[in-house]
Amino acid sequence: MQGxxxxxxxxxxxxxxxxxxxxxxxxxxxPVQALYHxxxxxxxxxxxxxxxxxxAGKTVLTKCIAGVxxxxxxxxxxxxxxVHIRNARDAARLGIETVYxxxxxxxxxxxxxxxxxGRERLRSGLLDEDSMERAAAETLAGLRVTTxxxxxQPVASLSGGQRQSVAVAKAVMWNSKLVIMDEPTAxxxxxxxxxxxxxxxxxxxxxxxxxxxSHNLNDIFEVADRIAVLYLGRLVxxxxxxxxxxxxxxxxxxxxxxxxxxxxxxxxx
Amino acid sequence: MAPENAPDxxxxxxxxxxxxxxxxxAQTLGEYTRAYVARIRAxxxxxxxxxxxxxxxxxxxxxxxxxxxxxxPGNLVNLFQQSAVFMVLAMGEGFALILGEIDLSIGFVGxxxxxxxxxxxxxxxxxxxxWAAILAGLLACTVFGAIQxxxxxxxxxxxxxxxxxxxxxxxxxxxxxxxxxxxSGYPNLAGFSDNLKIIYNLMWGSIDPTVSWIAMxxxxxxxxxxxxxxxxxxxxxGLVAPPPSLTFIKIGLIAVVAVVVVLICNTNRANFGTLExxxxxxxxxxxVLGAWTILLQRTxxxxxxxxxxxxxxxxxxxxxxxxxVRTTAFMLCSFTACIGMLLYASxxxxxxxxxxxxxxxxxxxxxxxxxxxxxxxxxxxxxxxLLGGLVIGGIYNGMFLKELSFxxxxxxxxxxxxxxxxxxxxxxxxxxxxxxxxx
Numbered sequence: 001m002q003g004x005x006x007x008x009x010x011x012x013x014x015x016x017x018x019x020x021x022x023x024x025x026x027x028x029x030x031p032v033q034a035l036y037h038x039x040x041x042x043x044x045x046x047x048x049x050x051x052x053x054x055x056a057g058k059t060v061l062t063k064c065i066a067g068v069x070x071x072x073x074x075x076x077x078x079x080x081x082x083v084h085i086r087n088a089r090d091a092a093r094l095g096i097e098t099v100y101x102x103x104x105x106x107x108x109x110x111x112x113x114x115x116x117x118g119r120e121r122l123r124s125g126l127l128d129e130d131s132m133e134r135a136a137a138e139t140l141a142g143l144r145v146t147t148x149x150x151x152x153q154p155v156a157s158l159s160g161g162q163r164q165s166v167a168v169a170k171a172v173m174w175n176s177k178l179v180i181m182d183e184p185t186a187x188x189x190x191x192x193x194x195x196x197x198x199x200x201x202x203x204x205x206x207x208x209x210x211x212x213x214s215h216n217l218n219d220i221f222e223v224a225d226r227i228a229v230l231y232l233g234r235l236v237x238x239x240x241x242x243x244x245x246x247x248x249x250x251x252x253x254x255x256x257x258x259x260x261x262x263x264x265x266x267x268x269x
Numbered sequence: 270m271a272p273e274n275a276p277d278x279x280x281x282x283x284x285x286x287x288x289x290x291x292x293x294x295a296q297t298l299g300e301y302t303r304a305y306v307a308r309i310r311a312x313x314x315x316x317x318x319x320x321x322x323x324x325x326x327x328x329x330x331x332x333x334x335x336x337x338x339x340x341x342p343g344n345l346v347n348l349f350q351q352s353a354v355f356m357v358l359a360m361g362e363g364f365a366l367i368l369g370e371i372d373l374s375i376g377f378v379g380x381x382x383x384x385x386x387x388x389x390x391x392x393x394x395x396x397x398x399x400w401a402a403i404l405a406g407l408l409a410c411t412v413f414g415a416i417q418x419x420x421x422x423x424x425x426x427x428x429x430x431x432x433x434x435x436x437x438x439x440x441x442x443x444x445x446x447x448x449x450x451x452x453s454g455y456p457n458l459a460g461f462s463d464n465l466k467i468i469y470n471l472m473w474g475s476i477d478p479t480v481s482w483i484a485m486x487x488x489x490x491x492x493x494x495x496x497x498x499x500x501x502x503x504x505x506x507g508l509v510a511p512p513p514s515l516t517f518i519k520i521g522l523i524a525v526v527a528v529v530v531v532l533i534c535n536t537n538r539a540n541f542g543t544l545e546x547x548x549x550x551x552x553x554x555x556x557v558l559g560a561w562t563i564l565l566q567r568t569x570x571x572x573x574x575x576x577x578x579x580x581x582x583x584x585x586x587x588x589x590x591x592x593x594v595r596t597t598a599f600m601l602c603s604f605t606a607c608i609g610m611l612l613y614a615s616x617x618x619x620x621x622x623x624x625x626x627x628x629x630x631x632x633x634x635x636x637x638x639x640x641x642x643x644x645x646x647x648x649x650x651x652x653x654x655l656l657g658g659l660v661i662g663g664i665y666n667g668m669f670l671k672e673l674s675f676x677x678x679x680x681x682x683x684x685x686x687x688x689x690x691x692x693x694x695x696x697x698x699x700x701x702x703x704x705x706x707x708x
Contacts, residue, residue: 088586088588089588092588100586102582104580104582104583104586104587105580105583106575106576106579106580106583106584106647107579107580107647108575108578108579108580108647108648109572109575109576109579113572113575113576114583117572117576117583117584117587117589118584118587118588118589119587119588120569120572122569125568126563126567126568127567127568127569127572130502130503130506130508133508133509134506134508150509151509152509
């Protein structure tokens with residue numbers, strides 16, 4: 001794991017083959033069908049926005065991809081190979097990192113400690129703080145996260161945008177190829193939202209695949225290359241962002257696009 | 270400049286200043302001091318309250334104690350011996366507190382382990398060698414802690430209730446163990462067996478004064494070199510490090526404290542004859558402090574204990590085995606408690622049903638919190654247990670000298686504990702509102 005500190009550019013995948021391909025994914029909790037026959041493609045070097053109303057199944061879908069939940073049926077293909085992601089460690093091994101809405105940072109630990117949590121470097125059995133601090137500083141500098149005063153300050157003292165940046169840096173530190181972000185701008189003010197959206201664009205420019213879950217149409221149209229919409233557990237549409245306007249996204253989110261496509265799942269490239 | 274380099278407009282600059290630990294932004298000693306003052310104002314007081322409490326105790330009791338005997342070398346050594354039990358128990362309790370849990374059982378669990386040890390070394394009955402008897406006591410406590418920890422983590426029972434049950438069970442087992450053998454419930458350490466003598470010496474034995482000086486020199490030089498080399502290496506490679514002057518002040522303080530302690534201990538403190546040298550209990554307490562400090566601050570395991578105390582969900586997502594870390598922490602807690610109560614057995618020259626395990630666990634929690642460990646989890650150091658233990662021991666000792674009865678000792682200790690918890694809660698609220706305000 002060591003020595004791979006900068007997020008590497010994703011390996012070239014067979015042309016037209018998306019980095020991650022989800023087919024016919026089903027997931028139910030008791031009698032509730034949370035996901036039904038979901039097909040989703042996530043290509044490298046692009047930002048895919050996953051939208052949907054509350055309860056549409058966005059978080060469940062993310063958690064199935066990240067290995068938190070197990071899908072009942074369906075296929076996941078990673079770089080062209082079928083894979084079975086059983087837990088978060090499997091996902092991390094493939095290069096899938098998730099930044100959850102709550103960010104999962106320990107407030108009492110500092111930035112370096114949070115970024116290396118669970119993957120600390122050791123030297124003769126003890127924590128190698130010097131090497132971790134250097135690597136964390138490099139990653140943050142690489143993402144041009146420059147507003148933190150010191151990487152040894154506890155996360156409790158950071159602003160919302162800075163926390164988001166730390167969580168993203170933590171995710172890309174491990175040679176990840178796909179970064180999933182759940183509502184990254186939900187709790188942020190204008191300046192901080194801008195900071196996070198810039199960060200997302202930098203990840204894309206590095207060739208990473210980014211999947212952003214969001215309600216916020218402004219953010220979606222600002223960063224997304226592709227848009228996919230979930231409606232009541234079904235993926236009703238996924239296509240290039242340029243083929244949508246606000247009106248149509250809202251329609252897909254609220255009605256599943258009944259008026260538009262007669263309820264068919266559309267698949268455009 | 271690109272927008273990502275724009276200043277963080279939503280952050281209140283003075284608040285941010287206050288919350289960043291001073292050693293991070295300060296380059297000179299002056300800046301460091303100013304940053305430290307700002308941090309105290311913001312509620313991040315660290316060990317300052319407990320140091321203030323210690324100074325207050327010293328001043329008050331020195332003034333009121335008969336013949337101003339409080340600061341006499343004999344009484345100071347005595348004070349440390351009385352505090353040692355609180356200190357070690359508090360360092361054990363620290364493991365539970367940092368996790369955001371509590372262990373109410375350690376008083377009697379430790380007493381149970383110590384009673385087993387004291388019984389096993391009795392020459393009339395089993396006559397085990399001292400080290401085997403101590404290992405047996407430590408093992409018994411660790412197993413007890415493992416059972417409690419397993420119930421808490423696997424069955425998700427609240428630690429408060431599990432360890433309350435453990436308190437009662439350990440109390441009963443402790444009394445049963447006392448009744449074994451022909452000692453009428455009071456197995457003691459008096460006698461001529463070397464094994465008894467060694468356990469007795471845990472508290473009452475002293476190191477030869479010359480050896481004390483040499484050992485102190487070795488420890489101070491070693492520790493000083495470690496700190497100096499570590500800090501200067503970090504400075505050279507451009508990492509966050511305190512200014513050089515601060516490194517020297519730190520090392521100087523350690524040296525001064527060490528010299529003063531050895532000077533006090535090497536003064537003859539006997540009323541008749543000679544009694545001098547550093548008591549064994551000091552290196553024992555320092556060894557526990559050093560071991561647990563390294564474990565908590567320098568190993569993965571320690572990092573995980575803090576992470577779980579700060580945000581269990583984050584720890585779980587980081588792939589940390591929460592159940593294992595938590596269970597082990599309860600085992601370490603009981604293990605340390607056994608060391609503490611072994612010292613107490615030595616202090617009492619034996620074990621009897623008079624041992625107040627219930628009161629001692631409360632003192633242990635109080636000592637840890639007074640020292641600066643948070644009851645809300647995620648914050649605390651073994652050093653806090655040591656400092657808090659000194660405060661409680663100081664109150665106990667001073668009240669005893671003044672011949673005030675126990676009721677006043679309870680009341681004063683209770684008030685000090687209330688003060689400590691208030692500081693803990695206020696500083697926590699202060700820092701929480703600080704960050705929420707800026708999201």
